[in-house]
Amino acid sequence: xxxxxxxxxxxxxQPTITVLSSLLAVQDSLHYIPDEAIRETATFSGxxxxxxxxxxxxxxxxxxxxxxxxxxxxxxxxxxxxxxAQEVLNAVHLALEIEEEGESADGKVTLKYNTCLGACAQGxxxxxxxxxxxxxxxxxxxxxxxxxxxxxx
Amino acid sequence: xPTPFEDLxxxxxxxxxxxxxxxxxxxxxxxxxxxxxVGADRVFDAFNHAVESSGVNASVSMVGALxxxxxxxxxxxxxxxxxxxxxxxxxxxxxxxxxxQHVKNGEPLLDRAFxxxxxxxxxxxxxxxxxxxxxxxxPMFALQERIATRNxxxxxxxxxxxxxxxxxxxxxxxxxxxxxPEQIVDEIKAAGLRGRGGAAFPAGLxxxxxxxxxxxxxxxxxxxxxxxxxxxxxxxxxESDPHTLVEGLIINGYxxxxxxxxxxxxxxxxxxxxxxxxxxxxxxxxxxLGKNILGTEFSFEMEVSxxxxxxxxxxxxxxxxxxEGKRATPRFKPPFPAxxxxxxxPTNINNVKTLAYVPxxxxxxxxxxxxxxxxTTSGTAIVCLSGHIKYPGMxxxxxxxxxxxxxxxxxGGVSEGEQIKxxxxxxxxxxxxxxxxxxxxxxxxxMTAAGASIGSGGIIVGNETTNIVDLLRTLIAFNQFxxxxxxxxxxLGNTHMLEILDRMCQNKxxxxxxALLQRVGSSMKAGSLCGHGQLGYNPILSAMKYFGDEIKSSxxxxxxxxxxxxxxxxxxxxxxxx
Numbered sequence: 001x002x003x004x005x006x007x008x009x010x011x012x013x014q015p016t017i018t019v020l021s022s023l024l025a026v027q028d029s030l031h032y033i034p035d036e037a038i039r040e041t042a043t044f045s046g047x048x049x050x051x052x053x054x055x056x057x058x059x060x061x062x063x064x065x066x067x068x069x070x071x072x073x074x075x076x077x078x079x080x081x082x083x084x085a086q087e088v089l090n091a092v093h094l095a096l097e098i099e100e101e102g103e104s105a106d107g108k109v110t111l112k113y114n115t116c117l118g119a120c121a122q123g124x125x126x127x128x129x130x131x132x133x134x135x136x137x138x139x140x141x142x143x144x145x146x147x148x149x150x151x152x153x
Numbered sequence: 154x155p156t157p158f159e160d161l162x163x164x165x166x167x168x169x170x171x172x173x174x175x176x177x178x179x180x181x182x183x184x185x186x187x188x189x190x191v192g193a194d195r196v197f198d199a200f201n202h203a204v205e206s207s208g209v210n211a212s213v214s215m216v217g218a219l220x221x222x223x224x225x226x227x228x229x230x231x232x233x234x235x236x237x238x239x240x241x242x243x244x245x246x247x248x249x250x251x252x253x254q255h256v257k258n259g260e261p262l263l264d265r266a267f268x269x270x271x272x273x274x275x276x277x278x279x280x281x282x283x284x285x286x287x288x289x290x291x292p293m294f295a296l297q298e299r300i301a302t303r304n305x306x307x308x309x310x311x312x313x314x315x316x317x318x319x320x321x322x323x324x325x326x327x328x329x330x331x332x333x334p335e336q337i338v339d340e341i342k343a344a345g346l347r348g349r350g351g352a353a354f355p356a357g358l359x360x361x362x363x364x365x366x367x368x369x370x371x372x373x374x375x376x377x378x379x380x381x382x383x384x385x386x387x388x389x390x391x392e393s394d395p396h397t398l399v400e401g402l403i404i405n406g407y408x409x410x411x412x413x414x415x416x417x418x419x420x421x422x423x424x425x426x427x428x429x430x431x432x433x434x435x436x437x438x439x440x441x442l443g444k445n446i447l448g449t450e451f452s453f454e455m456e457v458s459x460x461x462x463x464x465x466x467x468x469x470x471x472x473x474x475x476x477e478g479k480r481a482t483p484r485f486k487p488p489f490p491a492x493x494x495x496x497x498x499p500t501n502i503n504n505v506k507t508l509a510y511v512p513x514x515x516x517x518x519x520x521x522x523x524x525x526x527x528x529t530t531s532g533t534a535i536v537c538l539s540g541h542i543k544y545p546g547m548x549x550x551x552x553x554x555x556x557x558x559x560x561x562x563x564x565g566g567v568s569e570g571e572q573i574k575x576x577x578x579x580x581x582x583x584x585x586x587x588x589x590x591x592x593x594x595x596x597x598x599x600m601t602a603a604g605a606s607i608g609s610g611g612i613i614v615g616n617e618t619t620n621i622v623d624l625l626r627t628l629i630a631f632n633q634f635x636x637x638x639x640x641x642x643x644x645l646g647n648t649h650m651l652e653i654l655d656r657m658c659q660n661k662x663x664x665x666x667x668a669l670l671q672r673v674g675s676s677m678k679a680g681s682l683c684g685h686g687q688l689g690y691n692p693i694l695s696a697m698k699y700f701g702d703e704i705k706s707s708x709x710x711x712x713x714x715x716x717x718x719x720x721x722x723x724x725x726x727x728x729x730x731x
Contacts, residue, residue, distance in 0.1 A: 018477060019478040020475060021458075028420065054480055055479060055480055057730070059460070059462050059463050060730070061461045061462040075382075076725070076726075078382050079383040086717045086723060100726075100727060101727070115634065116380065117190075118379070118388050119186045119189070120382065120545070121223070121225075121537070125190055130421050130423055131189070132190035134190035134191050
């Protein structure tokens with residue numbers, strides 16, 4: 001794990017490397033920030049663990065435990081809200097057997113509430129691993145959620 | 154001997170000729186995040202397969218978004234005779250019939266097409282397309298004035314040559330070879346270009362604060378952290394025509410005698426990130442970035458800077474904190490960025506849209522730009538329509554058009570239900586507007602006077618079924634979730650306002666709650682460093698103006714309960730920033 005993290009940190013391609021860019025690179029690669037990555041980022045960037053934590057805890061895309069195999073984002077922003085996002089969100093809860101953001105009971109899917117997925121003209125919008133899917137209904141979103149769990153759909 | 158730029162232009166012209174005037178057809182699939190959300194990637198793959206399997210002579214490109222998002226996935230076919238036909242809501246399965254019948258046999262599927270256009274000089278009507286409307290005659294097209302969006306749906310955003318073939322980088326060439334930095338700043342001032350990020354500050358004036366400094370390192374930052382729900386025009390520009398932005402930012406750098414540019418984008422918006430990075434790489438390769446651009450004394454570096462999820466990171470001083478790799482919280486001002494900005498160096502921050510106008514202003518002159526729009530707001534607004542609107546999409550309209558015309562003529566009116574009841578314009582820190590405000594013109598000052606803002610250009614439309622208190626709760630919930638937490642009045646005030654609105658939605662409000670909301674709102678305004686707290690009460694303030702009776706009914710326990718559980722509660726994230 002440590003070697004992999006070091007590899008990720010040192011292979012950032014943009015000229016400007018910071019604590020935030022390093023954490024983003026780790027999250028992009030491992031899909032979460034393990035404790036070791038906090039320590040490695042501190043060493044790599046010449047910062048303290050405290051400084052790295054302050055950044056990691058600020059941005060809501062960072063997570064500190066491994067996510068499910070797939071991440072399902074559901075938008076609850078005002079545009080999708082008017083088009084029925086709450087119904088979509090509730091249907092996804094039921095399909096994943098959870099009552100709030102987090103991992104489905106079988107650990108396969110991570111549900112994340114999102115404030116805007118950038119495809120407002122196609123609302124309500126959900127996304128699988130950042131790939132947006134528009135024009136959702138409670139039924140279609142529940143089907144997507146079930147399929148991600150490997151259920152019949 | 155041709156200059157390096159003339160050489161680039163001749164290669165670009167050859168490329169364009171090959172695509173548009175050769176013997177093969179050109180199939181353009183509309184992309185962008187919005188298109189992707191309805192399967193444009195699968196449609197693109199299907200057309201590639203169809204062209205291969207039918208053996209026709211055709212190129213297939215993924216272009217940006219034409220803007221008519223209700224038609225997505227949207228595809229058009231340009232035939233060698235210059236006729237171009239547009240298909241809407243295309244399924245991947247239809248690719249083979251469009252390729253076989255239209256491209257191979259020259260028989261367009263007229264019942265599946267929604268418009269056509271002809272390139273200059275080509276005969277119209279002869280292929281039977283005369284029954285279709287000309288694209289430019291469709292109301293949502295005819296009323297547009299496409300400046301920043303001129304290349305949307307026209308060119309492959311990942312091909313620098315296609316941009317150059319459509320006058321791209323001629324403004325940069327002109328700026329570097331014929332104009333002084335001062336002349337460009339004056340030109341932007343004279344054009345009356347105001348910042349499109351929401352604050353509407355005159356761009357030329359902002360540039361003039363940075364230009365005089367002799368510091369060897371100075372930064373120009375492009376804010377592409379488009380967090381406003383309902384706004385997707387910044388992403389639209391980067392995804393559909395990233396070189397317009399890159400060119401605008403280089404000119405911004407030259408005019409302010411800066412050394413480095415950053416394009417600031419949120420991680421996860423992969424299409425924008427990919428488009429911006431590719432565009433920058435290509436621009437370096439073409440000698441338009443780096444040392445001694447186009448053989449001049451001017452050197453300029455550019456990179457993409459990624460941020461994590463944080464709405465406040467779009468605030469200009471918080472943005473600089475994020476680029477420095479820290480928590481995206483706002484700084485005290487003064488010092489202002491032009492004096493002490495990124496890494497304490499003199500800095501300018503401009504929105505994507507602001508910069509996207511710059512090449513056309515330099516190319517066509519300030520008089521031309523000033524001639525579009527209103528007295529106080531020249532140019533256009535790139536409006537994003539979503540919600541209960543018939544034709545959701547992204548449309549560039551001249552400033553001065555009434556809201557009603559935008560909704561009815563461009564947007565086609567309400568999509569479901571009887572009528573439009575409410576608009577949420579300019580992002581979640583701005584106001585709600587009711588029907589009586591629909592004759593307001595789109596212009597920074599008129600919109601602000603009406604209680605809303607053009608802001609980022611997002612217009613979210615609600616029909617008569619929209620529960621105003623519930624909509625307000627969603628907006629405040631967004632603002633509460635996104636407060637960076639630095640200023641106590643904003644962090645706690647938003648939480649407090651959300652609790653009150655939650656009570657109102659559940660018919661559990663107290664008679665004193667409206668006054669309490671107002672007190673909390675005024676504390677936030679007085680005690681917050683940035684707009685997030687200062688403007689946080691705006692949605693409620695404007696809603697009181699247009700929907701006061703409805704809001705008051707929630708105090709009497711008479712509000713119709715909404716929400717999936719029937720009890721007026723709402724599903725909301727529990728996480729806040731520590």
